[in-house]
Amino acid sequence: MHYYRAKNLKDILNLFESEGDRVHLIAGGTDVLVEARQKPLPQDAFLLDISQTADLRHINEQGQTIHIGASVTHQELAESALIRQSAPLLAQACRQIGSLQIRNRGTLGGNICNASPCADTVPPLLALNANVHIAGLQGKRTVPVAEFFDSPYHPLLNNGEVVSAVSFAKLEPTTRTAFYKLGRRKALAISRINMAVVFKMTEEGFLEDVRLAPGSVFPAWHRVSEAETFLENKKAQLSVFEEAGKLVADKMIAISGRRWSTPYKEPVVAALVKRTLAIAAGVYKGGKL
Amino acid sequence: MTEITLNVNKKEYRLTVSEDALLLDVLRNNLGLTGTKRGCEVGECGACTVIMDGKTVNSCLVLAVQAQGSEIRTIEGVAENGKLHPVQQSFLEYDAVQCGFCTPGMVLSAVSLLEKKAHPEETEIKEAIAGNLCRCTGYQPIVKAIKAVGEK
Ligand SMILES: Cc1cc2nc3c(=O)[nH]c(=O)nc-3n(C[C@H](O)[C@H](O)[C@H](O)COP(=O)(O)OP(=O)(O)OC[C@H]3O[C@@H](n4cnc5c(N)ncnc54)[C@H](O)[C@@H]3O)c2cc1C
Ligand code: FES
Numbered sequence: 001m002h003y004y005r006a007k008n009l010k011d012i013l014n015l016f017e018s019e020g021d022r023v024h025l026i027a028g029g030t031d032v033l034v035e036a037r038q039k040p041l042p043q044d045a046f047l048l049d050i051s052q053t054a055d056l057r058h059i060n061e062q063g064q065t066i067h068i069g070a071s072v073t074h075q076e077l078a079e080s081a082l083i084r085q086s087a088p089l090l091a092q093a094c095r096q097i098g099s100l101q102i103r104n105r106g107t108l109g110g111n112i113c114n115a116s117p118c119a120d121t122v123p124p125l126l127a128l129n130a131n132v133h134i135a136g137l138q139g140k141r142t143v144p145v146a147e148f149f150d151s152p153y154h155p156l157l158n159n160g161e162v163v164s165a166v167s168f169a170k171l172e173p174t175t176r177t178a179f180y181k182l183g184r185r186k187a188l189a190i191s192r193i194n195m196a197v198v199f200k201m202t203e204e205g206f207l208e209d210v211r212l213a214p215g216s217v218f219p220a221w222h223r224v225s226e227a228e229t230f231l232e233n234k235k236a237q238l239s240v241f242e243e244a245g246k247l248v249a250d251k252m253i254a255i256s257g258r259r260w261s262t263p264y265k266e267p268v269v270a271a272l273v274k275r276t277l278a279i280a281a282g283v284y285k286g287g288k289l
Numbered sequence: 290m291t292e293i294t295l296n297v298n299k300k301e302y303r304l305t306v307s308e309d310a311l312l313l314d315v316l317r318n319n320l321g322l323t324g325t326k327r328g329c330e331v332g333e334c335g336a337c338t339v340i341m342d343g344k345t346v347n348s349c350l351v352l353a354v355q356a357q358g359s360e361i362r363t364i365e366g367v368a369e370n371g372k373l374h375p376v377q378q379s380f381l382e383y384d385a386v387q388c389g390f391c392t393p394g395m396v397l398s399a400v401s402l403l404e405k406k407a408h409p410e411e412t413e414i415k416e417a418i419a420g421n422l423c424r425c426t427g428y429q430p431i432v433k434a435i436k437a438v439g440e441k
């Protein structure tokens with residue numbers, strides 16, 4: 001096995017060029033090294049370490065857009081004043097990942113490229129309408145995060161491509177957001193659900209520009225347009241949020257059919273949608289909803 | 290195999306290691322620093338915690354080659370001049386050690402927290418040690434021991 005630490009993006013592309021399919025990217029390694037215990041990397045693998053690649057380590061704003069380098073760690077995002085202010089739900093999601101030791105190593109790029117169904121940064125990025133920036137031998141391209149995934153564990157990346165950054169429009173200070181996570185990563189898949197919401201609320205308390213993105217609910221990630229449309233211009237109140245919860249649960253059943261887990265998951269999904277919306281609207285008082 | 294230099298507890302070591310060797314294994318086997326414990330080996334227990342460039346990491350999830358150029362601190366580097374670190378002293382005073390398997394990692398998480406924040410709140414202490422599992426103490430004495438250092 002070979003190991004090389006890329007200093008900049010050019011280094012990465014040069015190695016894609018010279019080493020071809022042998023290249024395995026490693027950022028924080030918190031997924032790669034766990035998986036390598038079950039299935040060791042091939043003997044001739046070329047491990048390309050991008051955790052310290054300068055071009056992938058920035059958090060900044062350019063006009064109204066926030067850019068985050070792929071190798072920024074979860075802890076750096078959780079602590080970033082800029083992210084806490086302009087995308088609080090992403091900072092909250094990062095803060096709840098694993099343990100401090102995992103957050104100190106695990107990266108945003110690794111989280112979305114590993115593409116586990118319960119990846120915690122994906123629902124916030126969907127709700128932020130984020131873009132994924134990709135660099136490769138064929139040049140650069142940008143795709144909306146909603147189009148970045150084929151299926152769980154399969155991001156739409158070609159050989160010889162690296163995610164360089166993620167970007168999204170800064171939220172206005174009055175925008176309401178929430179991220180809610182249920183269950184632990186190693187818990188049974190049916191009890192691992194996370195949820196991200198973003199909306200604006202008028203002074204009279206009506207909802208606008210609602211975005212709702214659940215994780216581990218559908219076989220693929222997407223926002224729930226039925227619930228979003230329903231919520232548009234509705235009053236921010238629990239009865240409305242409850243209705244939205246039912247719409248999301250109905251959609252889950254429409255897509256996945258009724259399964260052995262449905263009697264558990266249906267009410268949980270509905271309650272989580274209601275709760276996450278209520279938290280964002282500031283009407284959640286704790287306890288059961 | 291490749292030759293690397295590791296900076297551990299302010300000492301430089303020149304070593305020949307396999308590219309896929311874990312930092313955990315190199316610390317224990319090549320350097321004989323067995324205070325870093327091998328537990329789950331998949332990032333869940335924190336027994337293998339070390340401080341890398343001022344941040345706690347699981348040494349079972351870092352390759353030795355990745356640690357090149359970084360400053361590594363292990364439990365062996367915490368006491369200075371034969372004197373226990375205040376965190377170690379406090380762990381003794383508060384009976385925060387039973388079997389001791391989690392202790393090195395737990396102490397390093399506490400040291401790292403206290404270096405960032407001299408007077409942490411209880412919730413901050415709990416957050417800082419959430420990645421360190423203890424099967425014996427029920428955590429209360431550990432949290433108290435760390436809190437007491439901050440209050441001194
Ligand atoms: C104990 C433990 C707890 C965890 N808890 C959580 C949790 O609560 N929530 C959660 O979401 N995840 C969790 N994880 C999973 C993991 O920590 C995250 O997915 C993390 O973000 C992965 O990032 P990394 O940098 O470590 O990725 P790596 O392991 O370095 O890489 C993961 C994959 O992405 C590829 N890759 C990495 N960066 C890029 C890039 N820039 N471009 C293209 N491909 C790339 C790699 O080749 C690899 O296939 C946990 C893991 C452990 C071990
Ligand atoms: S041995 Fe590394 S976290 Fe358990």
Ligand code: FES
Pocket residue numbers: 385386387388389390391392422423424425426
């Ligand atoms: S003292 Fe035994 S595991 Fe903590």
